[in-house]
Amino acid sequence: MKIASIFAVLIGFCGTASLALAEDAHVIFAPGDVKWVEAPKMLPAGAQAAVLFGNPTKKGLFALRLKVPSGYAIPPHTHPGYEVVTVLSGAAKFGMGKTADRGATKALPAGSFFALPPGTAHFVYFDDETVLQINTNGPWGIKYVNPADDPQKSQ
Template sequence: MKVASLLAVGWIVSCAIAPFASAEDARTVITPSEVKWGPGPKTLPAGAQLAILYGDPTKEGPFALRLKLPAGYAIAPHTHPGLEVDTVISGTVNLGMGETADRSTAKAIPAGSYFALPPGMAHFAYFDEETVLQLTTNGPWGIKYINPADDPRKTK
């Protein structure tokens, strides 16, 4: 009976440890000096920089990316098909809700802040200072501008 009990305990422990072992094998650690910035996605106005930290935002599954947005930058009213989960790393995001970019309704969201918006919620943002924003959610990520003329993919 003792051998069976020991085998059962061993099996339970190995089952409990297995998820942690596989998660550790897939770990990602990136320090600030290791962030690799490149041009922003074509879905955003020119001037943004992008760093993908984890995963692939074009595919199904979790991902994390950072956007570096220069002073004077603005993103017209838009929606996302999935949950938008953001952390302000540095600077300030001026975030407004709705289908028109009425800056008087925007709220200043400083560094260290977090916000989450449900799928389909219309919002806009502008930046008075260089700002780094981290997006951590599930893909595929997408953006749909309320006014199609605001979509940078449609400008020549």
């Protein structure tokens, strides 16, 4: 049931580019072509998202950009599939584990890359506006280590 509600939220921001795409579609985006919308409610408020290719709610390859404001943070969490991320602009402070510790993060400036196996607990802080690109296989989701950190619980 919870997975179904997560995917329903994702559909809201997928429509911009991906839901109309055929599996063999040719897609090109210049930076000014990216259409940002409010990120799904499974993420802390304030982020924006843009689906460039595919559909994160379905099985298969997708490309998603996430733009976060200065001061943004995502508490410790895991994903059901591989998390494959490139920092396009700004910087991320990336940490591993089930407990958020700013002092145990690694600074990842623009151009950095990371990939994590499914179920790997991690967290991230952003001191500046940052754009990340996630290229992986869906369906995509997020599970917070501490359920109280889930923004959907506070709504």
